[in-house]
Amino acid sequence: MNIAILIPARLSSTRFPKKLLCKVNNKSIIEWTYLGAKNSKLAQTCAVLTDSKEIQKTIENIGGQAFFVDGNFVSGTDRIAHFVLDKNYDIIVNVQGDEPLIDGQTIDNLITFFIKKKLQMATLAVKCNTCADNINDVKVVVDKNSFAMYFSRSKIPYNANFYDNYLKHIGVYIYDKHTLLFLHNQNPTALELAEKLEQLRALEFSIKIGVLIVSKQFIGIDTKDDLQLFEQYINFKQMSSF
Template sequence: MVKVIGVIPARYSSTRFPGKPLVDILGKPMIQWVYENAMDSKLLDFLIVATDDERIYNVVKSFGGNVIMTPSDIKTGTDRVAYVLNEFDADIVANIQGDEPLLTSEMIDRTIEPFLNGEKVDISTLAVKINDVDLIFNPNVVKVVFDKEKIALYFSRSPIPFCRDAKNEEDWLKLGNFYKHIGLYVYSREALLRFVSLRGSSLEEIEKLEQLRALENGFRIKVVISESDTIGVDTPEDVERIITFLKNKKIGFKR
C-alpha cells in the first residue's frame, strides 16, 4: 500500500522575518494554522513538523502536533524534508511550506493525486491563473509555463510567456495566459532523495529558484491548477493581509 506523508519544514531564523512560524494569527501561531489545515487532508497518512528550533518544537507539542528535531546545519527546507525520510518510511512525500497558512487540505490532496493516479511524474506542484497584471511583472511572484500535459517547461521571476504583441501592460492579460506558482511540492521518495543529492544548478543560482535544479536534471514536474490563491508570509505586512482575509471570510478559531 502506498504511504503518503506530509512534512512541514519550519525554522526560526529568517533574514527578513525572524520567528515567522510562531507569529500570531487570530490567536494561533502560524505553524498551527498550517498544521491544522493539512490535518484535514484525506490522502496524507501522517503529518509532521521538522524544525531545528526548540521554541517551534515546544509550540507544536503544545497543540498536539507531531514534530521532530533536525540538525541546525541543514541548508534548505527541502533538505529538512528529506532528512525526515531517515526516520519515517514513505513512498510519497509532501513538502508543505510552513509560511502558507491559507494552504488548504484540498490543495494538498489535488497535488498528491497525480502519483496515486499512476501518472509518470517525479514531482507535482500547484499554480493559479493570474488575473492581476501587476503580478505578471512582480519578480517576487514566480511564474510557470507548462506543456499540454501540464508538465512544467520553466519557472521564472520574469514575465513568461513574453507577450510580444502587447501594446501596453493591460494587453498582456488579454493576449496570454499567465500562472503564478504556489510553493507546495509533492515528491516520490526516489525523486526527493535524488534531488537533494544533486549540486545546485546554474539556472537555480541565477533565478534563485530551487525547482529549476529539478528541471535542469530532467525531472518531470506536474503542474496542478488551483482554483484559489494563497498568501505566503515573507514579511509582517503579509501577516496583516492574511488577518484581513480571514476576518472577511469570518474564519477564526477552527477548532
C-alpha cells in the same frame, strides 16, 4: 502506500525573520499551515520539521507532531530528505511552512493527480495576473501537458500585452522517495542559486514537474505586507460567515 506530509519550518528568514511565529487571530502562521495540512484524508503522517525548539513546542502544544531537524540545509527539500532517509515513506508531500491557507482537500487533490499521472514530482499553481510584476510571487509557465517549463521571480512570459494567463506557484511539492533523495544528493544548480528556487534543481536534472492548477485563494507569507493581507482575508472570511 505510505504517504507523509512534511512541513519544513526554518525560524530565520532573510526577508521576514521569525515570520512563522507571527500570530493572526491567536494562531501562528506555522499553526495555520499545520492545522490545514493535517486534514488530508490520504496521508498517514503530518509533521513539522524544524530547526527551532520554539516552533517545535508551538506545534506540540496543539497536539501536533514536530521533529527537531537541525543542520545547514540549502532548502526545505534537503531538510526533508535528511529526515526521511531511514523512514519507509513511499510518497512525500512538502508543504512550505509559510502557506497558511493550505488545506487537506487541496493536498489530497495533488496526491491523486500525482498518482494518477504516474509522476516523479508535482506542485500547485493558481491563475493570478496581478502577481506578474511582484518578485515575491514565483511564476511558473507550463506546457500543453501541464508540465512546468520554468519557474521565476521575474515576469514570465515578459510581454503581458500578448499574454493573460499568468500562473502563481504555490509552495507545495510532492515526490516519490527516490526522486526526493536523488535531488538531495545533487549540488545546488546554477539556476536554483540565481533564482533562489529549489524546484529548478529538478528541472535542470530533467525531472518533469506536473503542475495542478487550482482556483483556491493562497497567500504565502514572504513579507509583512503578506501577513497583513492574510489577516485581512481571515477577518473578511469570518465576517462573511455571520
